[in-house]
Amino acid sequence: MDPLATIPADAETVRRLDRAHVFHSWSAQALIDPLPIASAQGSYFTDYHGRRYLDFAAQLVNVNLGHQHPKLVAAIQEYATRMTTIQPAFANDARSEAARLICEVAPGDLNRVFFTNGGAEANENAIRLAKLHTGRHKVFAAYRSYHGATAGSLTLTGDPRRWGVEPGIAGVVRYWGPYLYRSAFHATTAEQECERALRHLRDLLMVEGAHTVAAMVLETVVGTNGVLVPPHGYLQGVRELCDEFGIVMVADEVMAGFGRCGEWFAVDRWDVTPDLITFAKGVNSGYIPLGGVLINDAINETFQRRVYPGGLTYSGHPLACASAVASINIFYDEGVIEHARWLGTDVIGPGLAELADRHPSVGEVRGMGVFWAVELVRDRDTREPLVPYNATGADAQPMNEFATACKQRGLWPMTHFNRTHVVPPCTASEQEIREGLAILDDALDVADRYY
Numbered sequence: 187m188d189p190l191a192t193i194p195a196d197a198e199t200v201r202r203l204d205r206a207h208v209f210h211s212w213s214a215q216a217l218i219d220p221l222p223i224a225s226a227q228g229s230y231f232t233d234y235h236g237r238r239y240l241d242f243a244a245q246l247v248n249v250n251l252g253h254q255h256p257k258l259v260a261a262i263q264e265y266a267t268r269m270t271t272i273q274p275a276f277a278n279d280a281r282s283e284a285a286r287l288i289c290e291v292a293p294g295d296l297n298r299v300f301f302t303n304g305g306a307e308a309n310e311n312a313i314r315l316a317k318l319h320t321g322r323h324k325v326f327a328a329y330r331s332y333h334g335a336t337a338g339s340l341t342l343t344g345d346p347r348r349w350g351v352e353p354g355i356a357g358v359v360r361y362w363g364p365y366l367y368r369s370a371f372h373a374t375t376a377e378q379e380c381e382r383a384l385r386h387l388r389d390l391l392m393v394e395g396a397h398t399v400a401a402m403v404l405e406t407v408v409g410t411n412g413v414l415v416p417p418h419g420y421l422q423g424v425r426e427l428c429d430e431f432g433i434v435m436v437a438d439e440v441m442a443g444f445g446r447c448g449e450w451f452a453v454d455r456w457d458v459t460p461d462l463i464t465f466a467k468g469v470n471s472g473y474i475p476l477g478g479v480l481i482n483d484a485i486n487e488t489f490q491r492r493v494y495p496g497g498l499t500y501s502g503h504p505l506a507c508a509s510a511v512a513s514i515n516i517f518y519d520e521g522v523i524e525h526a527r528w529l530g531t532d533v534i535g536p537g538l539a540e541l542a543d544r545h546p547s548v549g550e551v552r553g554m555g556v557f558w559a560v561e562l563v564r565d566r567d568t569r570e571p572l573v574p575y576n577a578t579g580a581d582a583q584p585m586n587e588f589a590t591a592c593k594q595r596g597l598w599p600m601t602h603f604n605r606t607h608v609v610p611p612c613t614a615s616e617q618e619i620r621e622g623l624a625i626l627d628d629a630l631d632v633a634d635r636y637y
């Protein structure tokens with residue numbers, strides 16, 4: 187018998203089994219009705235009724251090479267015939283090469299990789315490494331951030347997703363990062379925002395006791411909380427503060443890395459080298475779960491004669507690592523980084539600026555590469571958001587209507603609170619982006635009605 191033969195072929199059975207047996211993330215189980223997806227190709231996925239959606243969310247901002255990239259699928263199939271799993275204590279060819287390639291594209295002396303299954307575990311291990319390396323116990327993490335859903339990573343998270351599991355782990359101190367459009371510092375220019383955000387960090391370090399702080403964690407470009415691109419000078423400023431006080435700088439590039447910002451890593455845009463970088467998602471477009479922590483020489487040195495107390499059955503899983511090797515080689519061969527950068531500067535950026543000109547409900551567009559947010563408001567002067575922060579139920583209605591309008595026109599958007607994010611695969615063509623922008627243009631009429 188074909189061992190896959192019991193997988194159902196019709197949407198109704200898929201839905202029925204899902205409703206009977208699958209427990210979904212971030213959901214009240216009775217209140218959801220997930221759409222069964224039949225297939226996916228390139229920048230699109232298709233449901234069982236043949237409705238095709240342009241994937242302007244790249245799933246969860248991870249399918250950077252698009253769906254079913256033929257070379258990536260073939261590489262996974264090929265490696266699976268050789269080896270599917272071997273535990274982490276052995277050395278493995280795909281793992282060694284994946285680590286080499288990831289270090290090759292990383293900045294500075296980030297010369298080691300600890301592999302995980304995804305982003306949350308990567309951040310969990312990053313703060314463990316930092317605490318053990320420094321012998322300190324506190325970790326700074328930003329409001330308006332997301333770092334994953336394990337105990338430590340969800341405590342680091344600065345958005346409402348953490349509320350349900352508070353108080354979380356001990357020692358997390360929260361700070362405001364830069365966000366000029368809704369400045370916590372009442373700044374009106376990028377320079378002011380940068381200077382005040384850095385002064386705020388320094389002030390917090392004084393009152394917390396800088397000598398107790400192990401790590402400063404930040405998303406290089408904040409992702410689900412609004413594609414917040416830091417002002418020039420901010421990352422350098424954080425780097426300098428970390429150096430001054432012996433604090434480990436952890437850049438979470440789970441979403442921002444591997445092409446999303448039109449760079450291998452977003453920090454490359456500002457020429458800053460963190461002590462640790464966490465990655466996942468785009469490293470292999472999520473075809474097989476994989477994440478990791480890039481570790482610099484100094485922190486690696488700490489664990490030369492001292493045991494690192496951490497590990498995972500699937501750390502450096504051979505098949506996942508083979509898919510990362512193939513992905514990075516495809517990035518090189520197909521010029522994916524350069525394409526993503528060009529899409530940002532020449533297609534998405536100008537295209538969204540035009541939408542902002544036409545639609546009063548667009549308060550701000552911001553981003554880089556294939557990483558953009560459109561922030562929707564009821565009033566441009568007051569900047570009142572189209573829906574309140576953490577809106578649910580009736581409060582969320584305007585954004586739900588906007589999302590429905592997109593879906594009816596064949597575009598799958600990524601919406602969060604009062605924003606829609608434009609985060610297609612890095613490999614999307616100019617024509618696909620223009621098709622998506624035209625649909626957004628139509629759907630924004632819905633938002634304008636609330637203006």
Ligand code: PLP
Nearest residue numbers: 304305306332333334409440441
């Ligand atoms: N860090 C960032 C910046 C993310 O965007 C995410 C997921 O969206 C995570 C960490 C968590 O990654 P994972 O869901 O793979 O655990």
